[in-house]
Amino acid sequence: MKxxxxxxxxxLIETMGKKLIIDPMILSNPLATKIKIDExxxxxxxxxHGHYDHVADAEMIALNNNxxxxxxxxxxxxxxxxxxxxxxMNLGGKFQFDFGTLKYVVGVHSSVLPxxxxxxASGGFVLSNSExxxxxxxxxxxTMDMQLIPKTCPGLDLAVLPVGDxxxxxxxxxxxxxxxxxxHRIVGCHFDTFPPIKIDHEVVSKAFKDQNKTIxxxxxxxxxxx
Ligand code: NI
Ligand code: MN
Numbered sequence: 161m162k163x164x165x166x167x168x169x170x171x172l173i174e175t176m177g178k179k180l181i182i183d184p185m186i187l188s189n190p191l192a193t194k195i196k197i198d199e200x201x202x203x204x205x206x207x208x209h210g211h212y213d214h215v216a217d218a219e220m221i222a223l224n225n226n227x228x229x230x231x232x233x234x235x236x237x238x239x240x241x242x243x244x245x246x247x248x249m250n251l252g253g254k255f256q257f258d259f260g261t262l263k264y265v266v267g268v269h270s271s272v273l274p275x276x277x278x279x280x281a282s283g284g285f286v287l288s289n290s291e292x293x294x295x296x297x298x299x300x301x302x303t304m305d306m307q308l309i310p311k312t313c314p315g316l317d318l319a320v321l322p323v324g325d326x327x328x329x330x331x332x333x334x335x336x337x338x339x340x341x342x343x344h345r346i347v348g349c350h351f352d353t354f355p356p357i358k359i360d361h362e363v364v365s366k367a368f369k370d371q372n373k374t375i376x377x378x379x380x381x382x383x384x385x386x
Pocket of ligand 1: 209211270299327
């Protein structure tokens, strides 16, 4: 499985011969100007929740690619009313897709779509297949529910956790989260895009290292093989 970081919480995921994108905000991300959105080829668009910094380019990418949107029921229904196709889920549910199994898991956060429509519950995804198992936490606080992930999902090879603080948990809580989920190989997201979530990369990396954990704070465009 290969992940490519496209800024904020957006990753391109290549696995089992399929391409997925999660939480795309590219055109309005001043840090991601080198990413050419028209060259993005995907089969699926995964959305953790309805906030603008996660769905901004979802419609354009889905239309360009005739791609399926996968999110919670409320968000998928909103896109279906626009004529897009999708697969709605809700918290605690998993479904077998042609790229693997997705489980939509608890995120402690809010969710509203760009036009003010309620965006349902906010969540994250655990993606598992014969290549790897990866947790995309979405926007979330540290929550005890994370302890359920190792009890209900295959062992994690990698976890993508928000570390920018203010709108989500910060890096100190992400370290505790990595214990809760039983995964010590962490990729940070949701940092540096806006002034309130700017982080000191050295401080964050050292804090993880001091706990014998690894965190990658990816550059936009950086590829990570799982
Ligand atoms: Ni959010
Ligand atoms: Mn966000």
